[in-house]
Each structure stands twice: as structure tokens, then as C-alpha cells.
Amino acid sequence: MVVMKFGGTSVADADRIAHVISIASARSASERVCLVSSAMKGVTDTLLEAADAAEQGSEGNARVVEVLRERHLEAAASLCQDDDDLPIAISSRIDELAELLHGVSLVRECTPRTRDLIVGFGEQLSCTIIAAALRAQGHDSRYVDARELIVTDDNHGGATVFFEQSYAQIKRALAGTDLPVVTGFIASTANGVSTTLGRNGSDYTASILGAGLRADAIEIWTDVDGVYSADPRFVDSAFVLPEISYQEAMELSYFGAKVIHPYTMLPAVDRGIPIRIKNTLRPDVAGTLIAAHTSSNSESITGIASIESVALVNVEGGGMVGLPGVAGRIFTSLASAKINIIMISQASSEHSICFVIPDAYADHAREVLESELKAELAQKRIERVAVQRELEIVAVIGENMRGKPGISGRLFYSLGEAQINVLAIAQGSSEMNISFMVYASESRHAIRTVHDAFFRSAE
Ligand code: ADP
Ligand code: ASP
Ligand code: MG
Secondary structure, three states, X not given: OEEEEEOHHHHOOHHHHHHHHHHHHHHHOOOOEEEEEOOOOOHHHHHHHHHHHHHOOOOOHHHHHHHHHHHHHHHHHHHOOOOOHHHHHHHHHHHHHHHHHHHHHHHOOOOHHHHHHHHOXXXXXXHHHHHHHHHHOOOOOEEEOHHHOOXXXXXXXXXXXXXXXXXXXXXXXXXXXXXXXXXXXXXXXXXXXXXXXXXXXXXXXXXXHHHHOOOOEEEEEEOOOOOEOOOOOOOOOOOEOOEEEHHHHHHHHHOOOOOOOHHHHHHHHHHXXXXXXXXXXXXXXXXXXXXXXXXXXXXXXXXXEEEEEEEEEEEEOHHHOOOOOHHHHHHHHHHHOOOOXXXXXXXXXXXXXXXXXXXHHHHHHHHHHHHHOHHHHHOOOOOEEEEEEEEEEEEEEOHHHOOOOOHHHHHHHHHHHOOOOOOEEEEOOOOOEEEXXXXXXXXXXXXXXXXXXXXXXXX
16 A cells, blocks of 8 residues: 655646546556645645734735635636535635634734644645545545544644554544545644644655555655755756665755655654655656665765754853853753754853754844843853854765765865855764754855765766
């Protein structure tokens, strides 16, 4: 059995959905298929914008909702001419969405819980259409709402999955079902409150289902030929990696390769299920295989990724040397304020603690830290909490880096030659990742420079 997940571009309109139907349909002739889909391209962004606008009391949402209604009804009409129930099902979901947004605009408050409820409509709509389109082609397909399968905590916007409970429900609900079409991205708490798995979360849905069903393979169908050595939008010479390890895929995606959600690998690793990234528009291309062991890569690095819009926070002061517990207090206070730390780098002199957070939290982090470290700042044991913005993290990743001398030298020499200023560096002890901070304005140049330095000879 195979779980096939299709992303937003793959289901952007009726033509694309028809193409997805033909891929899944052909496959189901030889194997059991469980299909997972994202919302139609751009719909999740539209829903998030609508939620924000409603919170501001905007009246403009009625128009946005009608555009969404038209778009989904049009796709439905083109794919399932004879299905009278489908337009009714779509319209009733859209009416529910409209009511919800209206309610938000009245109270002018959109809690994370309500936002999750609103943003989940995209997947419900796309999957309703896909299941109906498969039935129109003679398949015994069924729409399945993942909120009945995947159980999470109530950390809205990026909930934590309870695997064992979810696996039990998945097995029970999907056993023996022919071609179920499961909504990506959405889940629910044990009490039935809607949650989401974070942006790009449909990939994660697919691997949770794959593990729950003990599938032979998980396939992520998207709009590129596979995982590239660097983001193909920025690096012309980037190439498709035929095979990478789970660990490499996790590192690349954590550091910004959005072709796959970083958590996707977790359930798959657990049950040893291979993941394949495939291009919906070029189904014959082999794509990238993500598995436990890889053999094909002889390069010293595997890929380069980057995270945009981050800020570097530097807590500095001579009086910090030997002062126990400061790092603990810094990280605990940020955790209490729900500020995620992406990367940490501390010089061994203990003179400063330096870490990276999403730029959107920069001001808040400074306030939190200045309050936490008030006494030390007053006593001048800590001189300042410095925040630098408009930066990016670039990460160089690869299992082959382990135990191989000279990689850092080559990396930073190439950046020096290109006159690119490096503001901070971190290397994980697994030795498969070297990350460094650069000015956002120099990040593309940095990525291309490093890509050239390691892969020019491979071209
Ligand atoms: P989907 O809607 O199918 O989930 P996404 O837009 O989430 O697709 O992810 C695919 C995109 O990820 C590609 O179009 C590409 O621009 C981007 N991307 C970033 N880094 C990489 C990489 N290293 N390899 C492949 N694609 C990448
Ligand atoms: N539709 C969601 C998003 O845009 C989930 C996904 O596409 O994977 O983030
Ligand atoms: Mg995606």
C-alpha cells in the first residue's frame, strides 16, 4: 500500500486535479492507495488573510469568500458534471466559513483555536472535490476528515501529534477502504477541537497515515523534480539529489528546504518506510528517495538550505563569566514567552551568549530578556542585549561531512573570497550541519558561492 500526498500546486485547478486523478487511478490498479491532499494553491494564505481581516472588523471578507466559492464550484463542475450533491456540499462548507468569519469580525478577536478552524477549510474543500472526482471515474472513493484520525495536543498553529492514539484510529477507520481521500494539515484534540500541524503540514499528515497503515511507501507529489542540492528558485545550477537519508532530509527541511515538512521523516523513520518526492507534472522522473541509508552520494556535502527573516540576539558581558544559570534563565524565559530558538552559538570564553530567533519576535525577545536580566544589567555584569535584524541562516548539510577534515575551511574560505561577512556560526555535534548567519541582502550570493565551492567540479 502507498500513501500519495499532493500539494497545493498539484491540485490548483480542475485540470491539475484531473491529472492527479489519473496518476492515483493508474496506481490503484496495482496497489492500494491512500490519497492525501493539501488545499488548492493559495487557499490557505487566503484563509489566513481573511482571518486577520475579520479580526480587524473588515467587511471585505464576503467578497473573498465568494471568490473561494466560485473557484471550488468551478473545479467541481468541470470534474463532476453529473454530481448534484457536490455543489451543495461545497456551498454548505463555504457558508459555514462565512458565518465563522462574520462571527470573528463582530467580536474582533481571532484566537489561535478559531484561526485553526478557519484555515482548515481549504483541505476540506479540495478533498471533497477530489473524492467526488474519483467516484465520477468509477472508484469507490471516500472523503475522510483527518480530524477523525489524527489526535494532537492543543498547541494551535503547530500541534504535537499523539502517535499511538492516532495510529489506532487510522487503522480502524481506513482498514479496507478503497482509495480514501484524506485532508492534509488538519487534526484535532482528544476533545474534538480542530488543530493544524503547521504550514506545509500535509506532508506530515501523509507520513502519519503511512506509519499508521504500515504502508510500503510514502510519496510526496509536488511541483519540482525532487529535493535539490539548493532551492532551485535561487540557484540555477542546483540539481536533484537521487537519494538522501532521513536525517539529511530532516536537516535540510528544518533549515528551510520547504519541499518537505521537517517532521515528515519522524513517523517514517520509526517504521522504516521510504519517502519519495515526485513531480506531479513529470511523473516519469524518478524523484528523490529518502530512506535510512543512502549510497549514491559521494560529495562531501549533500545540500544547502536557508531560513529567511531571522534575528541574532547577543547577550554580552564580562561579568557573565562563571555566572551559573544565566543560559538556563535566558532560554527558560524565552520558552515561557513561546519564542522559538532556531540556533545557538556560544563562544567558549562565556563572554556572550548568542542565538537566533524568528525576526517577528525580535522586539518581544529583547523585552523579555531585559526584564529577566534586569539585576545583572543594572550591576553591569551583563552589558547589553543586542539584537541584529534582517539576517538569514544558511546551512550546509550532509552525512559525508562527518569526520572529514577541511569542510569548514573550504566553506569559510569561499565566503571570504566572495567578501561575504559571516556574523555567527554553529555546528551540530552530529557533524552533519554547519550553519552560519549572513545579512539577508547577501544570502543568495552566499548560497550560490557555497554551492559553487562544493559542486562546481561535480557539474
Ligand atoms: P507543495 O505545495 O507541493 O507542498 P511546496 O511549495 O510546499 O509544495 O514545496 C515545493 C517548493 O519547495 C518548490 O517549488 C521549491 O521552490 C521549494 N524548495 C525549497 N528548497 C528546495 C529544495 N532544496 N529542493 C526542492 N525544492 C525546494
Ligand atoms: N495547506 C497548508 C499550507 O499551505 C498545508 C500544506 O499545504 O501542506 O501550509
Ligand atoms: Mg508543501
